[in-house]
Amino acid sequence: MNYWLVKTEPEKYAWTDLTRxxxxxxxxxxxxxxxxxxxxxxxxxxxxxxxxxSEKAIMGIARVSQEAYPDPSADDPRWVAVTLEPEQPFARPVTLDQIKKDDRLQNIALLRQSRLSVMPLTPEEFDLLLNLGQ
Incomplete structure (x- = not known):
């Protein structure tokens, strides 16, 4: 199993939209x-x-339910999409400030490549973030 982090502006498509x-x-x-x-x-x-x-926080866990397929919003076949489904919300969101202050998370892609919207996580990073959110 692999672990990922995806970023979205909550005004465009929030965690509540995904769960709905x-x-x-x-x-x-x-x-x-x-x-x-x-x-x-x-x-x-x-x-x-x-x-x-606007919020800068991890809100919950989703699951990949369909692997990469041609992006329906693109005319170019090089672009792909996946389907995500909600798994569970975090009991408390994990803020960017919390992540920055945790020495164990200093190499996380979210801090090193802040503009990247889809990034891998190590199993250790995923577990640390999960524990912070529970």
């Missing part, structure tokens, strides 16, 4: 590195759902 809808097509990614990460996602991989810009 029951699933979503994660499309519109137009960065090659983020696209490559989408292509590596496998069914049942776990994904931390991060609200960027």
């Amino acid at each position: 809808d029951g699933k979503t097509t994660w499309d519109g990614v137009r960065n090659y590195q983020a696209r490559n990460n989408l292509q590596k996602m496998q069914a049942n991989d776990l994904v931390l759902y991060y609200h960027s810009v």
Whole structure:
């Protein structure tokens, strides 16, 4: 199993939208590195759902329910999407400030490549963030 973090602006598509809808097509990614990460996602991989810009916090855990397929919002077949489904909300959101202050998370992609919208997590990073949110 692989672990990931995806970023979204809550004003565009929040965790509450995902839980209401029951699933979503994660499309519109137009960065090659983020696209490559989408292509590596496998069914049942776990994904931390991060609200960027206004809230800057991880809100919950989603699961990849469908692996990479052509992005329906793109005319170019190089772009892909995946389908995500909500698994569980965090009992308390994990803020960017908490992540920055935790010495064990200093190498996390969220801090090193802050503009990347789809990024891998190590199992250790995932577990640490999960514990912070429970």
